[in-house]
Amino acid sequence: QQQVKQSPQSLIVQKGGISIINCAYENTAFDYFPWYQQFPGKGPALLIAIRPDVSEKKEGRFTISFNKSAKQFSLHIMDSQPGDSATYFCAASKNSGYALNFGKGTSLLVTP
């Protein structure tokens, strides 16, 4: 059973545009929500993470928006670049140190 639902499955954005990926969860015990970036044949790399006590977190061009009441969170990539083309996974866990429940992933393509 997929505990974290992610959309869209794929996304094409022009260079300089904003990429938006959404995730939803059901388990209210989750309190750690990271986003990972994965390039083909590589392991996932942590991009940014948020906890439910804040509604937004920004690191460089990456922003997480969190809506606790709706049990949704999203990743915004500002000024998207071709080098951002990768697969992005949202995840959730009961604690940052516990096993992660991953979304199905979003394949992002940023065109020049």
Added chain:
Amino acid sequence: GAVVSQHPSRVICKSGTSVKIECRSLDFQATTMFWYRQFPKQSLMLMATSNEGSKATYEQGVEKDKFLINHASLTLSTLTVTSAHPEDSSFYICSARRQGLQYFGPGTRLTVT
């Protein structure tokens, strides 16, 4: 930063043989490591949680006698795929926990012929 390595990066083996994959935390000690499996164009699925000095905890549906996990030291966990079959072909990724965060290894591509 926290670095996690895996060895080998790629392995091809014949059906019926066993394969060992190593996961090492290079610059920190990890009492807990996780093993995930990822099929092509799919998400990461947790296989088991590996705790140093104790038995691994397997997720439902994962055969513990087929996927042997040993966490013998604070920097090394191993996953042995026993009697591998073509359906075991996948990308195996480990992660190590440090200060509440998980750091992932680069993955091991297993192909069983």
